[in-house]
Amino acid sequence: MTGEEYMADFTSHLLEKVKGFTFETKTGDYGTVRSIMDDVVQIDGLAGSHYGELLAFAGGHFGLAMDLREDGVGAVMLSGSREITTGGLVCGTGHVADICVGDALCGRIIDPIGRPLDGRQLKASSFRPVESPAPSIMDRSPVDRPLQTGLLAIDSMIPIGRGQRELIIGDRQTGKTAIALAAMINQRGDENTYCVYCAIGQKGATVAQVAHTLREAGAMERTVIVAATADDRPTLQYLAPYAGCAIAEEFMHRGKDVLIVYDDLTKHAAAYRSMSLLLRRPSGREAYPGDVFYLHSRLLERAARLSDENGGGSITALPIVETMAGDISAYIPTNVISITDGQIFLEEELFHAGIRPAVNVGLSVSRVGRSAQRSAMKEVSGSLRLDLAQYRDTAIFAQFGADIDASTARLLRRGERLTQLLKQKQDAVLRLSQQVAVLLAFGQNLLRDIPPAEITELRGELLEYLQAHCEGTLHTIDATGALNSSDREMLIAYMKHFLAERVRAKRA
Amino acid sequence: MSEANAILRCAAVPEEAALQELQRRFSALLARGVVFRVELEPELIGGYVALVDGKRYDFSIAARLEQLRVALGGV
Structure with a gap:
């Protein structure tokens, strides 16, 4: 299509639209600006306006009717309050603010x-x-x-x-x-x-x-x-x-x-x-x-x-x-x-x-x-809140160097590891299956011999290992939200194997 | 019959005969005396806006062009 043909086509389309158009006479309430202070405008008139109605000011600016009184309206400006002058015209638009x-x-x-x-x-x-x-x-x-x-x-x-x-x-x-x-x-x-x-x-x-x-x-x-x-x-x-x-x-x-x-x-x-x-x-x-x-x-x-x-x-x-x-x-x-x-x-x-x-x-x-x-998460997260709350309470006492019994020491050890496990950066989000896997490892006490400082790093390595070896299982957990016993056993076995390998590599 | 508070905003000064005719029509419409105070507003391009007793009647070219602009928004 040449430029001229395009223009002719465009003009005829435009004419068609304009031909069928009927103008309406716009009528509505109006008021005048009595005062303006700090974006709040007091308006005389506008008796028929509604609460929250969008009001049109001169210069294409808008305000919201927030206070309706017998003798006028109090409005807040949405834009351009510096251009509003006293005595200026304000018209109701008939509709509330929209987006x-x-x-x-x-x-x-x-x-x-x-x-x-x-x-x-x-x-x-x-x-x-x-x-x-x-x-x-x-x-x-x-x-x-x-x-x-x-x-x-x-x-x-x-x-x-x-x-x-x-x-x-x-x-x-x-x-x-x-x-x-x-x-x-x-x-x-x-x-x-x-x-x-x-x-x-x-x-x-x-x-x-x-x-x-x-x-x-x-x-x-x-x-x-x-x-x-x-x-x-x-x-x-x-x-x-x-x-x-x-x-x-x-x-x-x-x-x-x-x-x-x-x-x-x-x-x-x-x-x-x-x-x-x-x-x-x-x-x-x-x-x-x-x-x-x-x-x-x-x-x-x-x-x-x-x-x-x-x-x-x-x-x-x-x-x-x-x-x-x-x-x-x-x-x-x-x-x-x-x-x-x-x-x-x-x-x-x-x-x-x-x-x-x-x-x-x-x-x-x-x-x-x-x-x-999801049921998989419910299964592995049952007592986490209690574990962590108990740990934080006990840790305060342990700070004073008080003698602690074996069960308290175990609680502290577990708590320390859980605290490290829950640390996470905002962009390092984990999928449901990944969360279930690490909590399963914690619940099964597989992390008890890992020093707390290494836990966050280990979590990443463990998840990489699982992704490489049990991708299907992780995918099933994400898709169904459930953790069946065979998947559970499989994940535990792989995690045990990974941790044993890691210990062996460290010794070597 | 009391006189209404009335303003006529126009793009150009209206002819006296046209103004009289408008006042007569508005008086008949509102059943009370209407005497316009004329204010010039070139932004209206043509036509007029009558402001009578808190009501606004917009017969301006600017308002019609705005209606057309909204209607042609889909072009």
């Missing part, structure tokens, strides 16, 4: 109103309202399928199910984001699972690092990053988790499983507090507004496992909360703990002692995950 959703977002970084932040154009064809009701009770199914994080300490002792809300809580710099990242990286091989990472009030460099880590690990393909960084206005930070959830819901309603990370809800609550104070809402404890509990409960209730009649999709939420000096009884942490189905508590002391992930097993719990755990 672009769908496959076009995969691998992309966007802000909470759908603007791409990665320098590439974004063409999305479908949209969802940012706020929408959580699935009803009848639409839900019990949480009965596991979501493997690839981290031995979590999958074995604090298992997470698809549709669960598991809080990650701890002081700053204790590896909270690293756990969430490991869980996201571990979903890279599963084509039915999507990931959404919501950065709320994070540093821009941190978000860039997260994107880089995910890309390097090959996990960006089905991941969407929604980012409202620390320099974004509180309104955007407030919207970010709801926007991320709307993106996740689109995938869930298509029958897919989604893992969504809210990093972090402490900053989200602080952003909402700023907004509420500027809107002159009454403040309560720690100056948070009265609905700060509802703020997070309505967000986390949107995580669900849908029934098979509704497609069977799920949203698993990993909200993150930052504590100050390990105080989990502060206002926001207690609120979120009470909403979620369990928490992974990370401790600074453990982190600095080199135990990473720095999970405090005693304070961590998963309320629904156990029923979703």
